[in-house]
Amino acid sequence: MATHHQLDPQTGLDLQDFRGSAEEKTVKRILKFITAENIVSPASAFINLVIHNSNASDGTSFSDAYVSLQISYELQEAIETDYDRGCPESKLVYLKDILNISILKNFQTCGVDAIEGYHDVCQQAFLRLLEFLREKKNHEKAIQKLLATTALLSSDNKETHIMAGLAHHLFSQLVLGKKYEVDKYANQLPKECDCGCKAKICEGDTSVGSWRTWYGRVDIVLNHTIAVAFWKIKTNDAEEDNVDEDEPQRKRRNKETNDSCDICEEVETLTDLKVLKQILAEAVTNGFAQVNKDKNTLSHLLIPTFGATADHVSICLYDPESDCLLHSNEELDLWYSKEAGKLNVNTIIVIWLFLNFTIFTKKQVAALLDLDKSGIHDDLKEHLKYYRNAVTKANLVSRTPSGRPWENANLLVKSMKDHFISTCYKFMTYHTI
Numbered sequence: 001m002a003t004h005h006q007l008d009p010q011t012g013l014d015l016q017d018f019r020g021s022a023e024e025k026t027v028k029r030i031l032k033f034i035t036a037e038n039i040v041s042p043a044s045a046f047i048n049l050v051i052h053n054s055n056a057s058d059g060t061s062f063s064d065a066y067v068s069l070q071i072s073y074e075l076q077e078a079i080e081t082d083y084d085r086g087c088p089e090s091k092l093v094y095l096k097d098i099l100n101i102s103i104l105k106n107f108q109t110c111g112v113d114a115i116e117g118y119h120d121v122c123q124q125a126f127l128r129l130l131e132f133l134r135e136k137k138n139h140e141k142a143i144q145k146l147l148a149t150t151a152l153l154s155s156d157n158k159e160t161h162i163m164a165g166l167a168h169h170l171f172s173q174l175v176l177g178k179k180y181e182v183d184k185y186a187n188q189l190p191k192e193c194d195c196g197c198k199a200k201i202c203e204g205d206t207s208v209g210s211w212r213t214w215y216g217r218v219d220i221v222l223n224h225t226i227a228v229a230f231w232k233i234k235t236n237d238a239e240e241d242n243v244d245e246d247e248p249q250r251k252r253r254n255k256e257t258n259d260s261c262d263i264c265e266e267v268e269t270l271t272d273l274k275v276l277k278q279i280l281a282e283a284v285t286n287g288f289a290q291v292n293k294d295k296n297t298l299s300h301l302l303i304p305t306f307g308a309t310a311d312h313v314s315i316c317l318y319d320p321e322s323d324c325l326l327h328s329n330e331e332l333d334l335w336y337s338k339e340a341g342k343l344n345v346n347t348i349i350v351i352w353l354f355l356n357f358t359i360f361t362k363k364q365v366a367a368l369l370d371l372d373k374s375g376i377h378d379d380l381k382e383h384l385k386y387y388r389n390a391v392t393k394a395n396l397v398s399r400t401p402s403g404r405p406w407e408n409a410n411l412l413v414k415s416m417k418d419h420f421i422s423t424c425y426k427f428m429t430y431h432t433i
Contacts, residue, residue: 065281
């Protein structure tokens with residue numbers, strides 16, 4: 001019986017075009033490292049996060065999200081007591097424990113021939129990766145040209161153009177159907193990629209959440225499911241020195257949206273606390289919204305949210321049903337050498353695995369590994385129902401109250417003095433009668 005091979009309608013290639021190829025050998029080599037039982041590296045690990053407290057029940061935009069982690073709280077306690085009770089610990093989860101290793105080991109052993117018997121979606125995912133690696137030099141040149149072309153733009157415009165270029169030339173190339181949307185309200189979003197390829201930038205409504213949950217617009221949505229938050233890194237470049245000091249260093253949405261959410265300030269790294277707060281809020285909210293939309297497919301999976309800069313990537317994973325929250329222990333390098341324009345293939349394959357998480361990750365990871373719950377369910381209590389009704393593409397506009405929070409409330413309690421006078425008056429009136 002003949003085996004059905006997936007054919008890419010755009011390139012005309014199928015998996016058999018990669019048998020014995022350099023791309024096949026590269027993937028086999030890296031998957032061997034990922035699936036090795038005796039190799040555990042903190043760089044390929046995720047930390048099991050527990051939330052100490054948050055403002056998740058306040059109906060707050062992502063940019064105003066507050067999250068305090070248990071590990072931070074315990075570390076402060078340890079410092080104040082001179083580590084009398086030792087140093088706080090958190091669980092590490094290794095990449096190989098999250099992934100469906102059998103598929104990867106089969107490819108590692110037999111290459112493209114090993115996945116002929118897998119379903120069409122799995123074949124398509126491998127085809128996406130192999131095609132990207134074959135065209136990697138072209139994408140590297142495009143991204144490098146994009147970085148050089150945007151160097152003369154203002155800071156905000158520059159980051160928006162880089163964000164759009166990475167969405168088109170990197171992230172979308174690794175997902176089924178190459179589907180992506182960049183926030184249509186991003187500041188001066190280009191219609192075409194600035195690298196010169198003239199590819200149309202796909203824009204859309206990237207909002208997620210509800211008025212009673214964390215909410216806002218994420219920067220990029222991949223395959224209608226996976227969120228990417230893009231950040232700009234602090235630099236000492238000359239163009240940064242000319243920016244008005246009264247103008248905050250941040251990426252803005254168009255004023256017409258009246259939306260203050262998703263404003264990304266400059267950061268040192270993707271592990272900065274200000275980045276973590278927003279990424280965790282986006283991961284939790286999008287996790288709920290995606291499961292609400294497609295429970296049959298996404299139930300009990302760790303749904304990824306990416307943090308990204310022009311140089312690095314971080315990954316946050318959240319299973320809203322098991323309430324399990326993981327974050328990459330270290331940020332991943334996008335480049336072997338940015339000066340030489342060489343993308344880091346190890347990082348590319350890790351990104352690819354989580355962009356196609358419904359194929360390559362396990363279900364019920366929290367139960368399988370006995371992981372700690374994030375605690376967000378317990379923290380939300382009856383407010384959890386709003387997260388279980390969170391949605392995507394809601395075109396949310398900020399409703400964060402300004403001024404006095406009680407301004408529009410009915411004030412039912414009078415001052416103690418007024419209350420005392422009123423009570424005495426009623427008492428005297430009663431006894432006079």
